[in-house]
Amino acid sequence: MILYKLVAVAVLGLATSVVGQRALAQTTLHLTSLPVTTPAGSVIYVAGSFNNWQPAAPGYALARQPDGSYQLTLGAEITGPQEFKFTRGSWETGEAAAGFQPLANRQANLGPGPAILTYQVASWQDQRPGAVVASPKAHTLAANVRVLTDSFQLPQLPGRVRRVWLYLPPGYSQAGRQRYPVLYLQDGQNVFDDATAYAGEWGVDETLNQLRASGQDPTGCIVVAVDNGGDHRLDEYSPWVNAEYKKGGEGDQYTNFLTLSLKPYIDAHYRTQPDAAHTAIAGSSMGGLIALYAGLKYPQVFGRIGVFSPAIWFAKDSILSYERRRPAPR
Known part of the structure; x- marks a missing residue:
């Protein structure tokens, strides 16, 4: 019998609100501020229920704007209740709440009309005092x-x-x-x-x-x-x-x-x-x-x-x- 090791993770979310509209888009995620300690050149991603929670999914990187903010317009097919978080490409470098406290999943109910959702990232998990950034996981596949x-x-x-x-x-x-x-x-x-x-x-x-x-x-x-x-x-x-x-x-x-x-x-x-x-x-x-x-x-x-x-x-x-x-x- 093949043995599976399955891990289920359940988390609560934090509600957000629609603060604007965009005529030609469906839903745009707009990050107005990041921690001042964010490394230069960092790529900011969104991971959530709409992309299988991949922390660095192609197509889900936010674009840096001239004013220093970041934004991403989601596909028109992404509607209804969604949960998500922002990352710098891995869960080890995911966002945290103020004081480096754990942050529950963000939640939004995406409607059929255009909207802009505005957020701020308070801190990053890997910058918590004493935090150790995990090394890349080793390959474990057998020789055959x-x-x-x-x-x-x-x-x-x-x-x-x-x-x-x-x-x-x-x-x-x-x-x-x-x-x-x-x-x-x-x-x-x-x-x-x-x-x-x-x-x-x-x-x-x-x-x-x-x-x-x-x-x-x-x-x-x-x-x-x-x-x-x-x-x-x-x-x-x-x-x-x-x-x-x-x-x-x-x-x-x-x-x-x-x-x-x-x-x-x-x-x-x-x-x-x-x-x-x-x-x-x-x-x-x-x-x-x-x-x-x-x-x-x-x-x-x-x-x-x-x-x-x-x-x-x-x-x-x-x-x-x-x-x-x-x-x-x-």
Whole structure:
């Protein structure tokens, strides 16, 4: 059994208010002041519910203005209740309240009309007296894991590419003609490497290697892990749009990518057992939701499904209705 290490973080937010409007924009975040100790040349980012809480997400850096303020206009699709914080590119260098006290998530309910939300950053966490800035996390992936490519194209979602990780079981290169079952995992950033994981890696490679070494898994398996799409994670991991978050709706394209593009490539280039009985798909949270959907949609491809703490809430009525309409596998 693959062991996951999942960490959930719950925080409260601080309400903000709309203080202006902009004729041609939807919502603009405007930082009017930063601590005087902010290092010169710092890039200021916003991380929140609209970009999977990535502290240095491309496209979410605020632009410095001639008056020394910073601002970013969010995409028109970002509406409704949102939570966020400002960072200098990492959570270690995220914002803090006055006196370097912990700061709850900022909150705003973004309406359909143009608006400017104005904020100030009181302090930075890493500048707290006695604070130690964490060193970059060390890579922890096992020797039999590698990045297959960092730019696998998703033809079903034109213009998007994805990093794909590959785990080959110990002894694969010496096994001659032996073929292996395959497990496809979502949120690939979290699967093998602590340096890329959101809240600690899942330890899939170490666990499988230990099972093999102890004789509990004499044959082994291939693992293919696909990074999530960052800003597009919620969109790609649900076929249905969530009315509150206004995200989702690209799950069909994403599962088609897995089934019609990625799996054929893996089967053509590695010694797989390509039938459904030896092909599994799994994921956690939103990744669990899309793994469940993929298994229901393509039972002739994915004969086994691993669903861990699935985000059923995101598409509850839709996924349950879909499941009831699917014929039971034979």
